[in-house]
Amino acid sequence: MNAPHAPLSPLTTGSASLQHQWLPFTPNREFKSAPQMFGSAKDQYFYDLDGRPVLDAGSGLFTTPAGHCRAEIAEAVHAQLLSLDFSPSFLRAHPKSFELSTRIAQLLPQGIGKLFFVSSGSEAVDTAMKICLAYQRAVGAPGRTMFVSRERAYHGVNFGGVALSGMVNNRRAFSNIVHGVVHMRDTWLEENRYVTGQPEHGRELADDLLRLILLHGAENIAACVVEPIAGSTGVLVPPKGYLERLREICTAHGILLVFDEVICGFGRTGEAFASQSFGVTPDLITMAKAITNGAVPMAAVAVADHVHDAIVNSAPDGAIEFFHGYTWSAHPVASAAALAALDIYRDERLFERAQSLSGYFLEQIATLAELPIVTDIRGYGMLAGIDVQSDGKPGRRGHLLQRKLYDAGLHLKTTGDCAIVAPQFVFDREHIDQTVDVLRNTLLSFGA
Numbered sequence: 001m002n003a004p005h006a007p008l009s010p011l012t013t014g015s016a017s018l019q020h021q022w023l024p025f026t027p028n029r030e031f032k033s034a035p036q037m038f039g040s041a042k043d044q045y046f047y048d049l050d051g052r053p054v055l056d057a058g059s060g061l062f063t064t065p066a067g068h069c070r071a072e073i074a075e076a077v078h079a080q081l082l083s084l085d086f087s088p089s090f091l092r093a094h095p096k097s098f099e100l101s102t103r104i105a106q107l108l109p110q111g112i113g114k115l116f117f118v119s120s121g122s123e124a125v126d127t128a129m130k131i132c133l134a135y136q137r138a139v140g141a142p143g144r145t146m147f148v149s150r151e152r153a154y155h156g157v158n159f160g161g162v163a164l165s166g167m168v169n170n171r172r173a174f175s176n177i178v179h180g181v182v183h184m185r186d187t188w189l190e191e192n193r194y195v196t197g198q199p200e201h202g203r204e205l206a207d208d209l210l211r212l213i214l215l216h217g218a219e220n221i222a223a224c225v226v227e228p229i230a231g232s233t234g235v236l237v238p239p240k241g242y243l244e245r246l247r248e249i250c251t252a253h254g255i256l257l258v259f260d261e262v263i264c265g266f267g268r269t270g271e272a273f274a275s276q277s278f279g280v281t282p283d284l285i286t287m288a289k290a291i292t293n294g295a296v297p298m299a300a301v302a303v304a305d306h307v308h309d310a311i312v313n314s315a316p317d318g319a320i321e322f323f324h325g326y327t328w329s330a331h332p333v334a335s336a337a338a339l340a341a342l343d344i345y346r347d348e349r350l351f352e353r354a355q356s357l358s359g360y361f362l363e364q365i366a367t368l369a370e371l372p373i374v375t376d377i378r379g380y381g382m383l384a385g386i387d388v389q390s391d392g393k394p395g396r397r398g399h400l401l402q403r404k405l406y407d408a409g410l411h412l413k414t415t416g417d418c419a420i421v422a423p424q425f426v427f428d429r430e431h432i433d434q435t436v437d438v439l440r441n442t443l444l445s446f447g448a
């Protein structure tokens with residue numbers, strides 16, 4: 001395999017050239033002493049600065065299921081930049097984002113037909129929280145200001161999302177700012193160890209929502225926010241009946257149900273949205289990641305018509321109904337990229353491809369269970385989590401694993417001591433075999 005373009009020049013100035021950028025979620029000092037960088041990408045591969053291929057088994061960061069550097073997206077972006085590079089998103093608009101909202105609405109579950117565009121998953125989550133508060137106020141329940149979330153959740157890094165999150169490192173320094181968020185237990189259970197697909201046990205964990213209602217009063221709770229599959233925390237697939245039960249409780253108590261589908265959205269579970277894979281329709285869905293196949297930042301909140309209408313129709317004529325928005329909301333270039341990405345997903349039937357490749361993918365990943373270092377494997381659709389035995393300091397081994405994988409020619413994300421595999425939908429079986437081989441050999445290199 002050759003790099004699609006000439007490799008970029010090596011870092012000629014050594015550490016001096018790296019000193020001004022502060023990298024997110026990265027040990028900066030380690031990175032700068034031994035950087036692991038990508039210089040280019042094409043289809044299923046990244047290429048490092050020397051042109052060495054690195055198979056992308058993480059779809060970038062869950063962003064790029066259609067493969068890298070798709071000409072159709074590049075051309076759409078180029079044309080958009082030459083025709084309308086920017087349009088203010090307040091009081092003005094442009095046709096592309098309306099076209100995009102229509103296209104996404106066609107993919108969404110029935111009844112969820114309004115799209116509010118933003119630029120990141122974190123913005124989508126905080127926007128969804130505000131929509132929930134605005135809705136409760138509009139329907140005469142302004143006292144409903146609390147949110148129920150879940151342990152081991154990841155809902156981005158803005159203050160609302162951090163308060164919802166259930167991962168301690170993300171919370172410990174920042175979670176005291178936004179109050180009124182309470183957490184259900186996560187859905188990991190010993191009995192479900194090594195189960196791929198939806199586990200049998202754990203439906204009753206949804207009754208944590210009832211306990212929180214009993215403790216705090218439904219009249220104080222605006223919404224329950226969950227990832228259908230908790231992704232970043234290591235792929236916790238909802239037990240059978242769990243999401244249904246959450247839906248039932250929310251409906252009975254006037255609580256909005258929000259699915260954070262920032263990772264799941266656009267085919268990761270084999271359907272356009274996890275909501276459809278699991279047959280449960282929430283009131284709001286957040287989405288980001290694959291909306292433009294990773295080419296341009298964009299995200300959105302999909303809102304049930306009844307929620308949107310309650311907010312919009314409760315405002316006086318001529319008034320702004322929702323005091324919220326971003327300079328980059330519905331950016332024309334991002335809209336053009338998203339439309340081109342959706343065309344690719346449709347024309348190449350990539351969600352169906354994800355669905356049909358999933359069986360083989362999960363079967364092959366499951367073979368890693370025989371390695372002594374592996375302590376659990378979970379998965380659904382084109383997403384799997386592999387837990388490795390801690391070396392005593394949580395996260396250290398997982399971190400070393402992803403560095404070793406890069407050196408061995410494989411890219412994926414680790415969280416703590418869990419490797420998260422999220423193959424591109426354009427993978428062939430050989431790419432899955434290659435992923436599993438590199439994982440196996442790298443895991444074996446740790447010894448027992």
Ligand SMILES: Cc1ncc(COP(=O)(O)O)c(C=O)c1O
Nearest residue numbers: 120121122154155156260262263
């Ligand atoms: C479920 C979920 N919500 C929100 C986010 C935050 O998205 P972003 O990093 O685009 O702000 C993520 C990111 O991984 C996510 O997985």
